[in-house]
Amino acid sequence: MFTVRKLVLLALFAASALALQVSLSFLPNVELVTLWFLLLACVLTFKESLVVVFVFSTLEALVWGFGDWVVAYLWIWALWVFIVQLLKQFIKDNSHLWALLGAFYGFAFGFLFSIQHALMYGFNMGVIYWIRGISFDIIHAFSNYSLILILYKPLSKLLSTLLRKWG
Amino acid sequence: MKKNIIRIALASIAFIASLSAYNYFMRQGNEGSKEVQIIIQVDQADQDLIVLDVTKRTDDEMLGTFLESVLEEEGLDVEFAGNVTDQFGRYIVGIGEHVTKDSAVGPWWLFNSTTNPDCVSAGFCPGVDITPLYDKDIFIFDFTSSY
Numbered sequence: 310m311f312t313v314r315k316l317v318l319l320a321l322f323a324a325s326a327l328a329l330q331v332s333l334s335f336l337p338n339v340e341l342v343t344l345w346f347l348l349l350a351c352v353l354t355f356k357e358s359l360v361v362v363f364v365f366s367t368l369e370a371l372v373w374g375f376g377d378w379v380v381a382y383l384w385i386w387a388l389w390v391f392i393v394q395l396l397k398q399f400i401k402d403n404s405h406l407w408a409l410l411g412a413f414y415g416f417a418f419g420f421l422f423s424i425q426h427a428l429m430y431g432f433n434m435g436v437i438y439w440i441r442g443i444s445f446d447i448i449h450a451f452s453n454y455s456l457i458l459i460l461y462k463p464l465s466k467l468l469s470t471l472l473r474k475w476g
Numbered sequence: 477m478k479k480n481i482i483r484i485a486l487a488s489i490a491f492i493a494s495l496s497a498y499n500y501f502m503r504q505g506n507e508g509s510k511e512v513q514i515i516i517q518v519d520q521a522d523q524d525l526i527v528l529d530v531t532k533r534t535d536d537e538m539l540g541t542f543l544e545s546v547l548e549e550e551g552l553d554v555e556f557a558g559n560v561t562d563q564f565g566r567y568i569v570g571i572g573e574h575v576t577k578d579s580a581v582g583p584w585w586l587f588n589s590t591t592n593p594d595c596v597s598a599g600f601c602p603g604v605d606i607t608p609l610y611d612k613d614i615f616i617f618d619f620t621s622s623y
Contacts, residue, residue: 405483408483412487440502443498444495444498444499444502447491447494447495447498448491448495450491451487451488451490451491454484454487455484455487458480458483458484459480459484
């Protein structure tokens, strides 16, 4: 069980993720959610990170409408925080390695989506979805790399300081 | 900070290169819905001389327009007789240096296909301007004195 303080924090984190997503939604595949979940997964437990992911995905569905992409969001973002949780003890504060990982995940985002498409609508649909979206995956990879490289260190420092203050 | 600027500059180069490569391959893959092979050969006593053997993607409806564009791309002159609007369209008089000088004795440009459904069902290809193209079609144009 979470304390009320923790629940409020997690809710705020999820709301922040939504605000970050919506604020940059006019730019195709340029987003700060990957960076935000990376920062959170570095300071929170896996369970807490998952709560943020699930609340964020539900909020996204409320804003943009329910569709098969909501299901994809649930597991793809969960997979991202899982990977971060798994690697944070090795990568630590190396922003370049996080940026590379973020770039790789950004590039793989369309492929992961296409796995779900293939399962739901057939193999060919999955392949077509993936190939048609590769240009967006390239943009996603580049934007993730640049944003994480520049923003990871200062934001990580700030978040750690604030969390210590909030208990 | 300087290191990060260099890294982002390198990433930008990789970004532009990968987007360009993707667009190049996608454009190549989408150029035309049909893949058609054209073989142009000249009958010779010992072995046929292959003048051209190309496979290209196209959206052209008829063989005539496709053949014209392929030969133009390959730098080969083509000479037709008649008009596209004629009952059987145009017929080929010459490709490159191989031109029918006397239509009564030949050699002539004939063509055939064992893949085009219309040619197969008719038992012959009727004329370049009234032969529709299908995906995976192969056409052999032969400069020959025998038919």
